[in-house]
Amino acid sequence: MLDCHTHVLPGLDDGAPDIDAGLALCRRLHELGVDQVVATPHWCSPRFAVEDEGIARAWSSLTTRVAAEVPGLRLVLGSEHHCSGLQDPSAFVASLHPFTGSRCVLIELPDDHLPASTWPSLFAVSRAGFRAILAHPERCKGLAAGSDGLAAFTDAGGLLQLTLGHLIGTHGFAMRWRSRRLLARYPRSCIIASDSHDLNIRRPRWDQLPGKWRHLVPADLAALERWGG
Numbered sequence: 755m756l757d758c759h760t761h762v763l764p765g766l767d768d769g770a771p772d773i774d775a776g777l778a779l780c781r782r783l784h785e786l787g788v789d790q791v792v793a794t795p796h797w798c799s800p801r802f803a804v805e806d807e808g809i810a811r812a813w814s815s816l817t818t819r820v821a822a823e824v825p826g827l828r829l830v831l832g833s834e835h836h837c838s839g840l841q842d843p844s845a846f847v848a849s850l851h852p853f854t855g856s857r858c859v860l861i862e863l864p865d866d867h868l869p870a871s872t873w874p875s876l877f878a879v880s881r882a883g884f885r886a887i888l889a890h891p892e893r894c895k896g897l898a899a900g901s902d903g904l905a906a907f908t909d910a911g912g913l914l915q916l917t918l919g920h921l922i923g924t925h926g927f928a929m930r931w932r933s934r935r936l937l938a939r940y941p942r943s944c945i946i947a948s949d950s951h952d953l954n955i956r957r958p959r960w961d962q963l964p965g966k967w968r969h970l971v972p973a974d975l976a977a978l979e980r981w982g983g
């Protein structure tokens with residue numbers, strides 16, 4: 755089972771604060787049946803100053819510990835790329851950090867509005883040969899479930915990553931309602947990931963995944979690549 759949105763890399767953002775916390779989160783994911791984890795630190799986010807050098811250091815330290823202590827778990831490096839609207843579409847594409855060995859790239863929108871450049875940027879991502887995955891679109895208040903842009907995005911192969919904690923209601927009624935509405939409207943374009951940050955309120959909740967949604971979790975990176983095809 756693949757979890758394509760996690761904050762296991764230590765010391766970069768609001769995810770694991772240190773290597774022991776990152777390792778504990780990896781160990782817990784593996785206990786819950788996950789055998790492939792994409793590490794998706796925030797990238798280009800106005801909230802965090804994450805740089806390539808920091809990612810490389812965190813990646814090196816965590817993969818070393820995981821190989822020794824959670825040997826059944828495969829880590830893949832990706833990012834959660836913020837689409838702030840401050841970049842033109844071609845600059846946005848040039849700054850992407852897709853999942854290693856894959857054309858998939860995870861992109862988050864601001865929570866409070868939909869940037870004017872969102873759709874031109876996302877379609878530029880598709881034209882460049884990447885597969886865009888919107889991280890927790892249920893959180894973006896400016897994104898209407900029935901909008902023309904969202905319909906065109908999913909028609910073009912774009913995916914919607916719904917967060918398990920939102921779907922099952924652990925983050926409030928509004929998130930539950932918005933995520934389930936997206937799932938009802940775009941069932942072939944939705945996948946589920948944990949967006950886990952810690953072992954507390956934002957812990958991985960794969961033990962609470964209802965059986966009816968098990969088919970929305972990709973088995974591995976290859977399955978994610980061909981999702982809906």
Ligand SMILES: [Fe+2]
Nearest residue numbers: 759761834949
């Ligand atoms: Fe995230």
